[in-house]
Amino acid sequence: MALRVMLIDQNRGRVAILEQALLDNGYEVVARSSVEEDLLQRIAQVAPDVIIVDMESPDRDTLESMRSISRDQPRPIVMFAEKSDRISIGEAVKAGVSAYVVDGMSPGRLNAIMEVAIARFREFQALRNELEETKSRLEDRKLIDKAKGILMKQKGMSEDEAYKVLRKMAMDRNIKIGEAARNVIIVADLLVGGS
Amino acid sequence: MERVSNGRGTDAPIKPEKTEVTLGIMALTDCAVLAVAKEKGFFAQQGLDVRLSKEASWASVRDKVAVGELDGAQMLAPMPIAATLGIGPLKVPMITAFSLGLNGNAITITESLARRMSEADPNAMDSPISAASALKQVIAGLERKLVFAHVYPYSGHNYELRYWLAAAGIDPDEDVRLVVIPPAQMVNHLKEGTIDGYCVGEPWNGQAISSDIGRTLVTSYELWNNKPEKVFGVTQAWHDKYPGTHQAILVAMLKAAEWADRMDNRWELAEILCGKDYVDAPLGVVSASLLGNLRALCRRPAEPLFDFNVFFRYAASYPWRSHAAWFISQMYRWGQLDEAVDIVRAARDVYRPDLYCRAAEFAGVHCPHIDTKTEGSHETNWVLDGIEMGRDLFFDGSLFDPTKVVDYIRGFEVNRLCVDLNDLTRINKASDAQ
Known part of the structure; x- marks a missing residue:
């Protein structure tokens, strides 16, 4: 079954590029947003397997608290770095992307999706640098x-x-x-x- | 008690291994010391070229410091402890040698909740204790759960809010719902009614009051006089690589803290902080807490709040290991930490008064000769090694003895303890015996 991915990114252009890339790779994008008014409610509604978040999103602190309030969301969420061994957190931070996943997801499935996200974030950054x-x-x-x-x-x-x-x-x-x-x-x- | 300063002067100049550094800050009043060190030239005096990078979340601060994108950052005091102990997403040893200030938070609620509380008890607003009991009465009569927000799982705000609720017998995990919301979004959520109250730093309480959206109920100062708030954190690895740069930063911050603490500099400080690079909020709102005027905003006859933001006096910058131990006690209390650790050793690893003292000697600043102190035993200002210290009472009258942390943890009636208390006792006894 295709992984259900939620995208939170303040940059509309980048979120569109990433969404397309994920769809092309056979993922299901269940929600995308630039500003999330009630993030917890939204997550409960769409029940994503993976949430990809722009590093500069203020909503990250809310996501990090979800493990401790798991009754809001029966699927506890963890930051990807915990289970990921192949992709270093350094790479992701430099590319400006972070991710939260449902606890227990296999590292392989996550790595594949992080590779797509990091690549697109980098590509977008290169485009932006060029433009600047x-x-x-x-x-x-x-x-x-x-x-x-x-x-x-x-x-x-x-x-x-x-x-x-x-x-x-x-x-x-x-x-x-x-x-x-x-x-x-x-x-x-x-x-x-x-x- | 351990002696951390040998009292010998040092003439050796500081040699920063690198002079260009990037430090993370958050849009909060208590980024003051870093802002002043930059804007008033204290970093430059130490030969440092510092860029301050405004971060969007505490998670981002932690990650960027962990991977070296930032050299160091303003952090919530429990953050370097959590990172070192591996609570939360990343396990990276971090240290702090500098506290960025005391106090500065407050609990604000909606006007409608304030009205209900006053109906339940006309004296509800008189003290933190009566407010919490009134809240308990209101909760008993409500169908829905009240929602309170704080800023991060490992934050003074979380622990303050929980401490205050629990003191009145309100279970913060059962009787209310606690959520995390970024500081700058708090006021809006309160306005929209998605939350009933929050615990946050300035200017986000003042902002709610000045726009008639909420009522500030209790300041963190009233909950625990002169409680530690933010710290300057770096990774252990970064410190090992750049000890000279670290020391130069500490010296600059000491001088900046001294400057920022003077009441006659506070207006200029407010002008600096309200700018786009820092808090980015109206001057009137930013200046209120810095000038001690939050009292008027609380609408309660109370003692003056000149100590609402303390940056230097009372040895405010000193990283007390007992403060680290208190934070660890709260991590146990609320089930964030389930593994038994040697609390004294953990506090010693993360909190580094020895580094502070070396910098203080260089800056010509007096340094306490002990690294732990009791909390809750001084109801007036007192003197330590010639330094005027502030009062340190908890609002519920409790005492924190850093030599008996496990007993302190055992004493919490409302708790979410996940650790085996026998293990904890055993491990901490072994450490005492050493």
Whole structure:
């Protein structure tokens, strides 16, 4: 019988990706949510075998208390790390995912599902990093253009000269060129503000 | 009693093995010492470049410290003990050499429950004892179980709430339902009526009162004067690898605690803490408890609550091994710990006043020469080794003698004991004899 999986993740995009991957691997996703109002009630309703939780979810503390209030939920829940030997908790924490399972589930079945979750979380993180890098590159581009404009106007430099000055500043101070551009802009703003 | 400070001064400079560290905090007023150490430059003074990482759950704090994603963190005092003893999901030896403060929690209930309690007993709000007895009467007349929330299974909040209920003969596992809810969601749950009350740290009691959602019934100070609350925890392995960095952090935190404790710095402290990186709540609410104004919020003629948040005075930062032993007694009482352990040894492994004293010597701070003390025997402030200490009464008048922890555990009328008391006695006798 397919394992019943519940997903709790504040990130809607990531939860959608993970859900698809789990379905493709033959799991049954019984609930997914970004914000859980009454988590305990919801868990009692859907009776999942596994709950996969975003590491940054505040609901984790509630999940950890379930072992001690097991009459709310006849199936006691434990954190995966207790029974898992193949997947280290370090890997999961770094990927940003944690899981709670019904006590007594075989480590093999759990490892398979954790592998899917960790892989998807990592993939999502890589995508997000890439997006942020692109964003910051665009942002840098704009800053550099603005700083070049300032240098050209104030010092009468050509565009090429202005760029070389920025590049040298960045190399001398061991900072990114975008950062050097930001400094030039701040200084110019200060001077304008002060005059 | 063990001497932990040899009194010799040290001139050797601290050499941090690593200077860039990431420390975990939670959005609670008692992250104050870490926030101040960062914002007022005490970490920088020690040559440390510290990033504070705001965490979403205590589980996350534990996991990230356990695997080294965080170098150390603000923790609930029972957490490093639970992690070391392997209660809960992870067994990882952890230590603390620094208590982040005393007191700071309170129990808040809905207005409607408060009304019922006043109907049951017009003097219900006069003291923690009368409040608990009134609650017992209300419970007897109710069809449904009342629901109370706290923040984590291994927390002072859980033990305080249970202690208070049990003192009136209310069985916290039978007569009410206890649930765990993240602090920042407490007020909303109270408003929605999914819970009838909670025990939480600030600003989440003040928040409920200032928005007329709940009534703060009892402060943790009233339950046990100057009880320990949060600690700074690291893994044993991390400490072994970076003892110099650890010491530098301790020195910075001592100076920060001293700063944060001064009443004339409390407004600035509130301004720091209400910011987005920390508690992220209105200044008026954050400042209330720090300035000792929670009294007005309690709506009860009571003694001033200047000691609601204590960060430094009364040797507040000192990691008393007897405090660790008290937490262990509660783990037994409520069935969280079923294995008989040597309590003195466990407290000694996890709580490290020796490390505190080394840092204190460096910081020029006075250090107690003993590592355990009784609780419940000082009804006024007292003096220890030239240090002014606070009162330490329990509201039910009980006494905690750290040399007789097993007897203390035996004495709980309402309990969920799972340990074999004979085993526990035997193991702890052997330790006494050593």
